[in-house]
Amino acid sequence: MPWFWPFKQHDEIHTHDRSSLIDGISDDTLLLLFFVACLIGLWIYYSRRHRSNTIHPENRQDVELIRQRSEEQGDSNTRPTSSSSSSRAGRSRQDTCPICLSEPTALTVETNCGHLFCGKCIITFWKFQSNWMSGLKCPVCRQQVTVLLTCFTAEEQASADSTDRQMVVTSVKDFNKRFSGAPRTWLEIFHDIPVLVPHLIRQIFTAQGLTLAYRLRTIVIFIGVILYVISPLDILPESVLGIFGLLDDFFIVLCTALYVVVAFRQNLAHG
Numbered sequence: 001m002p003w004f005w006p007f008k009q010h011d012e013i014h015t016h017d018r019s020s021l022i023d024g025i026s027d028d029t030l031l032l033l034f035f036v037a038c039l040i041g042l043w044i045y046y047s048r049r050h051r052s053n054t055i056h057p058e059n060r061q062d063v064e065l066i067r068q069r070s071e072e073q074g075d076s077n078t079r080p081t082s083s084s085s086s087s088r089a090g091r092s093r094q095d096t097c098p099i100c101l102s103e104p105t106a107l108t109v110e111t112n113c114g115h116l117f118c119g120k121c122i123i124t125f126w127k128f129q130s131n132w133m134s135g136l137k138c139p140v141c142r143q144q145v146t147v148l149l150t151c152f153t154a155e156e157q158a159s160a161d162s163t164d165r166q167m168v169v170t171s172v173k174d175f176n177k178r179f180s181g182a183p184r185t186w187l188e189i190f191h192d193i194p195v196l197v198p199h200l201i202r203q204i205f206t207a208q209g210l211t212l213a214y215r216l217r218t219i220v221i222f223i224g225v226i227l228y229v230i231s232p233l234d235i236l237p238e239s240v241l242g243i244f245g246l247l248d249d250f251f252i253v254l255c256t257a258l259y260v261v262v263a264f265r266q267n268l269a270h271g
Helices: 010-016 027-049 057-072 119-128 154-158 163-179 186-204 212-230 238-269
Strands: 108-111 116-118 148-150
Touching: 057 119, 108 119, 108 186, 116 119, 119 163, 148 163, 148 186, 163 238, 186 212, 186 238, 212 238
Parallel strands: none
Antiparallel strands: 108 116, 108 148
């Protein structure tokens, strides 16, 4: 049986005669439990990032002014049907825009802090600020927004001649060119991983957004990491160190994710 198989025969365990961290539980089983716990933890963390859709008190006055101005101008976004909301790439939940309170969102844009807005709403909020040239703070969590990511439905992607879509796409590119290349701490880059990496993976297999050379480079990096993780030839071999042999795999995956996020930001900054 391979080293990662938790259901070993009794005589096979005695044959290897390996000591375990916990008596009665093999290190291989602990390794699998650790992987599962990490995945569950990441899922909970990513889910909690989207739980709050309430406008921050410091931004309520600006949001109310934007809502009133929108009502006075009779501005109404074209809303997709409920069936089209489920076709939004990577989105299975129903999204409500915190600014205009419309559900589902139209021409959805996601911030690097993980909040979703109608494209026109977040662009209007950004340019409504008196100091809009210095950037944008999320209307919900007040975190500094340095990247805007489009999450259009298939129908919205196909409507290339839409004036609203062209405005959102142009404004998002302008925002990213201005701010996505700004210096960030390693902790801030780490916080970007749950949002930017899934978005990057989705864009690799679509026809827009990324150049062919950038896609090939990213795919080669991902394949290399996968091969390293499943390969028995590790810096810290699991067959010798047991669960501690996972440390080098974790380090390689983390470094790769950080590199991919930084490279993705640079790609957005260059348009």
